[in-house]
Amino acid sequence: MIVSSLFLDGARKLGKGARTRARLMDAAARLFARDGFEAASVNEITRVADVANGTFYVHFRDKDEIAVAVSFAVAQHVVRQLDAAMSDVDDAVERVSLATRRFVDLAISQPDWGRVLFRAVWLFPRLRDEVTAYLRADLERGVAQCAFRITIDDIVLDTIAAMSASALFGRLQGAFGLEAGSRMAELQLRMLGVDPERARDVAWRPIPLLSLELEPTDEQVARIT
Amino acid sequence: MIVSSLFLDGARKLGKGARTRARLMDAAARLFARDGFEAASVNEITRVADVANGTFYVHFRDKDEIAVAVSFAVAQHVVRQLDAAMSDVDDAVERVSLATRRFVDLAISQPDWGRVLFRAVWLFPRLRDEVTAYLRADLERGVAQCAFRITIDDIVLDTIAAMSASALFGRLQGAFGLEAGSRMAELQLRMLGVDPERARDVAWRPIPLLSLELEPTDEQVARIT
Amino acid sequence: MIVSSLFLDGARKLGKGARTRARLMDAAARLFARDGFEAASVNEITRVADVANGTFYVHFRDKDEIAVAVSFAVAQHVVRQLDAAMSDVDDAVERVSLATRRFVDLAISQPDWGRVLFRAVWLFPRLRDEVTAYLRADLERGVAQCAFRITIDDIVLDTIAAMSASALFGRLQGAFGLEAGSRMAELQLRMLGVDPERARDVAWRPIPLLSLELEPTDEQVARIT
Amino acid sequence: MIVSSLFLDGARKLGKGARTRARLMDAAARLFARDGFEAASVNEITRVADVANGTFYVHFRDKDEIAVAVSFAVAQHVVRQLDAAMSDVDDAVERVSLATRRFVDLAISQPDWGRVLFRAVWLFPRLRDEVTAYLRADLERGVAQCAFRITIDDIVLDTIAAMSASALFGRLQGAFGLEAGSRMAELQLRMLGVDPERARDVAWRPIPLLSLELEPTDEQVARIT
DNA sequence: AATGAATGAGCGTTCATTCAT
DNA sequence: CATGAATGAACGCTCATTCAT
Numbered sequence: 001m002i003v004s005s006l007f008l009d010g011a012r013k014l015g016k017g018a019r020t021r022a023r024l025m026d027a028a029a030r031l032f033a034r035d036g037f038e039a040a041s042v043n044e045i046t047r048v049a050d051v052a053n054g055t056f057y058v059h060f061r062d063k064d065e066i067a068v069a070v071s072f073a074v075a076q077h078v079v080r081q082l083d084a085a086m087s088d089v090d091d092a093v094e095r096v097s098l099a100t101r102r103f104v105d106l107a108i109s110q111p112d113w114g115r116v117l118f119r120a121v122w123l124f125p126r127l128r129d130e131v132t133a134y135l136r137a138d139l140e141r142g143v144a145q146c147a148f149r150i151t152i153d154d155i156v157l158d159t160i161a162a163m164s165a166s167a168l169f170g171r172l173q174g175a176f177g178l179e180a181g182s183r184m185a186e187l188q189l190r191m192l193g194v195d196p197e198r199a200r201d202v203a204w205r206p207i208p209l210l211s212l213e214l215e216p217t218d219e220q221v222a223r224i225t
Numbered sequence: 226m227i228v229s230s231l232f233l234d235g236a237r238k239l240g241k242g243a244r245t246r247a248r249l250m251d252a253a254a255r256l257f258a259r260d261g262f263e264a265a266s267v268n269e270i271t272r273v274a275d276v277a278n279g280t281f282y283v284h285f286r287d288k289d290e291i292a293v294a295v296s297f298a299v300a301q302h303v304v305r306q307l308d309a310a311m312s313d314v315d316d317a318v319e320r321v322s323l324a325t326r327r328f329v330d331l332a333i334s335q336p337d338w339g340r341v342l343f344r345a346v347w348l349f350p351r352l353r354d355e356v357t358a359y360l361r362a363d364l365e366r367g368v369a370q371c372a373f374r375i376t377i378d379d380i381v382l383d384t385i386a387a388m389s390a391s392a393l394f395g396r397l398q399g400a401f402g403l404e405a406g407s408r409m410a411e412l413q414l415r416m417l418g419v420d421p422e423r424a425r426d427v428a429w430r431p432i433p434l435l436s437l438e439l440e441p442t443d444e445q446v447a448r449i450t
Numbered sequence: 451m452i453v454s455s456l457f458l459d460g461a462r463k464l465g466k467g468a469r470t471r472a473r474l475m476d477a478a479a480r481l482f483a484r485d486g487f488e489a490a491s492v493n494e495i496t497r498v499a500d501v502a503n504g505t506f507y508v509h510f511r512d513k514d515e516i517a518v519a520v521s522f523a524v525a526q527h528v529v530r531q532l533d534a535a536m537s538d539v540d541d542a543v544e545r546v547s548l549a550t551r552r553f554v555d556l557a558i559s560q561p562d563w564g565r566v567l568f569r570a571v572w573l574f575p576r577l578r579d580e581v582t583a584y585l586r587a588d589l590e591r592g593v594a595q596c597a598f599r600i601t602i603d604d605i606v607l608d609t610i611a612a613m614s615a616s617a618l619f620g621r622l623q624g625a626f627g628l629e630a631g632s633r634m635a636e637l638q639l640r641m642l643g644v645d646p647e648r649a650r651d652v653a654w655r656p657i658p659l660l661s662l663e664l665e666p667t668d669e670q671v672a673r674i675t
Numbered sequence: 676m677i678v679s680s681l682f683l684d685g686a687r688k689l690g691k692g693a694r695t696r697a698r699l700m701d702a703a704a705r706l707f708a709r710d711g712f713e714a715a716s717v718n719e720i721t722r723v724a725d726v727a728n729g730t731f732y733v734h735f736r737d738k739d740e741i742a743v744a745v746s747f748a749v750a751q752h753v754v755r756q757l758d759a760a761m762s763d764v765d766d767a768v769e770r771v772s773l774a775t776r777r778f779v780d781l782a783i784s785q786p787d788w789g790r791v792l793f794r795a796v797w798l799f800p801r802l803r804d805e806v807t808a809y810l811r812a813d814l815e816r817g818v819a820q821c822a823f824r825i826t827i828d829d830i831v832l833d834t835i836a837a838m839s840a841s842a843l844f845g846r847l848q849g850a851f852g853l854e855a856g857s858r859m860a861e862l863q864l865r866m867l868g869v870d871p872e873r874a875r876d877v878a879w880r881p882i883p884l885l886s887l888e889l890e891p892t893d894e895q896v897a898r899i900t
Numbered sequence: 901a902a903t904g905a906a907t908g909a910g911c912g913t914t915c916a917t918t919c920a921t
Numbered sequence: 922c923a924t925g926a927a928t929g930a931a932c933g934c935t936c937a938t939t940c941a942t
Contacts (some may be wrong), residue, residue, distance in 0.1 A: 027370045054906045166387035183380045191416035425937040502928045605858045616837035633830045641866040727903040
């Protein structure tokens with residue numbers, strides 16, 4: 001269930017240095033998810049990555065740097081795939097629903113990444129902005145399509161994000177069941193001014209499960225390395 | 226603006242032990258708020274409380290214990306007052322709006338408590354439950370009054386809480402302005418199925434500011450001590 | 451030969467805390483002398499002082515603080531005794547000669563302190579000033595007595611100090627023999643304009659050896675603690 | 676003002692290996708001067724020298740070795756030039772004065788080398804001996820010329836050196852002004868038994884400034900490489 | 901000869917916690 | 922109940938050095 005080689009998989013064909021760096025990022029992702037940024041120690045990261053403690057500082061200036069690197073890489077990886085998976089969907093109502101539902105379902109398929117994302121979004125406002133850029137586009141599309149009867153501002157954007165994050169969190173904690181994604185999507189659509197019946201229909205309609213690709217694109221690897 | 230004697234004020238008439246404990250909790254509340262739970266050290270707490278560092282362990286088993294004690298006490302204190310301040314309001318729409326708006330305005334009047342609450346709610350699910358008990362009552366009242374067209378379940382409850390918390394957070398960070406409380410209340414009401422026009426009216430109508438009472442009730446003091 | 455309890459001896463009658471602090475300062479003096487400030491590690495100091503490494507920080511903010519404390523305490527202790535031991539000598543020529551000779555002889559009787567002094571004087575200009583204040587008084591006295599035919603300025607002062615330090619260093623290294631103190635005193639007096647014959651007479655005349663008092667005065671202990 | 680290619684300039688015509696070694700020595704000289712021997716790290720040296728860190732150990736056994744190499748080379752380079760610049764001066768009084776004044780003036784024209792020299796002289800007694808060999812010749816010449824009324828021994832030699840070093844140090848620290856060289860030369864001459872009037876005359880008489888040659892002789896390069 | 905990733909002991913410092921007084 | 926000195930494991934980080942390429 002836990003995929004621990006997001007970065008290593010992508011770096012297999014690269015040099016030895018890149019592989020070590022990837023091992024460190026994998027270890028960090030796992031520990032940040034389990035313990036949080038502060039509680040995860042550099043020594044523990046290197047222990048899990050199976051390198052000497054000094055090796056950490058060959059690849060990262062300090063603990064913050066790996067936190068940022070891991071967070072951004074995971075976030076980009078996830079968001080891009082969610083986005084790519086609905087490239088053929090035009091309707092904003094469908095898009096918002098799909099994004100939320102699939103984002104929440106991350107909690108099941110990749111709990112580590114989910115946790116990293118969840119924590120990182122609080123810590124790095126820039127990351128939040130980058131992630132919500134996709135969301136903003138969909139919301140504005142919805143307004144243009146007269147599907148959302150609401151003014152799009154920062155508070156709405158942030159609130160939608162917080163709602164999705166909250167559902168993800170509930171799933172991760174085991175407080176919510178499988179329906180969390182649909183339920184949250186429904187609530188969001190209602191809030192955005194979508195007719196409650198339509199909101200229910202769209203949010204609960206079965207969708208093909210998106211199985212997240214483990215191996216990042218070469219382009220992503222390049223940015224990470 | 227910053228209240229630093231929430232607990233001490235209430236413990237004045239009690240014994241010396243209770244006063245020392247109260248001083249520690251006041252110090253802890255201030256430091257947890259300012260630095261976060263992890264960054265606040267026991268030595269710093271005792272320094273601010275003006276007691277010897279060993280005295281801490283006379284009153285609390287460990288750092289976690291004081292965190293729980295402070296969080297629950299602050300949360301109860303705040304929630305009860307928000308509740309008491311609308312004891313004469315029957316309409317659920319008004320109640321939900323008032324609760325959210327005043328909760329968010331905490332960020333201004335008592336940023337210390339706001340931060341403590343915000344952190345504590347993530348940390349202690351039990352605290353979340355206690356706080357949302359009040360909310361649940363209002364939501365069910367709203368359904369009974371046919372004002373909310375929605376099924377009340379844990380996800381809705383949690384989502385409303387997360388939305389308020391998110392607005393509080395935005396205020397604390399300076400990302401949102403004075404209007405955050407009203408805007409969030411409006412979004413919540415829309416989500417709950419209130420007519421958008423009514424939601425806007427209620428959420429943005431001027432309300433008397435609630436100045437939080439500093440001294441906890443005797444009953445609260447008893448529970449804390 | 452090596453006195454390692456300058457501070458501990460003085461703190462015997464004080465509380466436990468003062469004794470631990472004294473043990474740390476003794477250990478630090480020994481290690482600073484042997485290895486220098488930078489090479490002496492805090493862990494080593496606590497090991498020699500036979501306390502836990504964390505105990506160091508109960509008594510000193512950081513490594514610098516103990517370096518300053520040790521340096522100033524040793525310097526004051528030494529300088530005051532040199533000064534006190536010639537309270538009945540009026541003649542500036544005699545005084546300068548005595549001070550240099552006895553200072554250099556430190557190298558034999560207390561090599562640890564000698565080394566600490568030598569290093570500290572380079573590191574802490576303020577310490578240099580404090581120490582040379584005594585010297586300045588004697589030089590000015592000599593000018594007033596028409597014994598020194600020279601203008602007293604910072605360079606002269608500093609040069610006399612450097613010369614004495616250099617002789618101390620040579621003794622510590624084993625490069626110079628017993629005569630170093632007298633030889634250096636003679637050179638200094640010649641430089642100051644004293645007649646070469648008189649310089650030789652005064653500098654080489656036998657003097658009672660000053661055995662440095664190990665136990666600092668209560669006043670000194672109070673300043674240190 | 677700061678010469679950073681003392682060794683590289685001299686190694687231009689040599690092989691690639693010699694050039695790399697020279698680049699490392701230039702970098703080390705600069706960093707030892709700026710930060711001191713202990714604070715200058717091997718990685719920093721290689722970074723400044725623009726070679727890989729592993730390359731360092733192709734050319735030097737350890738950090739000590741480069742410190743010795745740099746110190747001796749700089750010292751020889753400086754001392755030989757000071758000596759060469761007064762090849763036509765016979766009078767020992769003039770020679771001692773010139774040497775001290777020009778040595779102290781190093782602090783202005785080449786503060787980097789000044790600092791390296793100053794530190795190195797304390798660290799490597801053998802270096803001290805090599806440098807003072809020149810000085811000894813002049814002192815003995817002065818005795819032969821009946822200009823110095825003093826017995827030349829190791830202490831006198833060392834003291835003269837310490838005095839010059841002290842003046843250099845004062846200049847580097849900014850504690851002394853332009854006059855430091857002359858003042859110190861005057862003090863030395865007085866100490867050596869030169870008539871105070873003559874000492875003043877010689878020490879303060881204007882001299883042509885010596886601009887140090889950057890490129891070492893081939894012979895020097897050979898010894899370094 | 902040159903590279904640069906990797907090592908691991910060691911650094912100064914923090915801090916929750918204990919315990920004799 | 923209160924004290925505060927003492928503890929020692931753990932922290933983030935540095936750095937001289939090694940070695941496979």
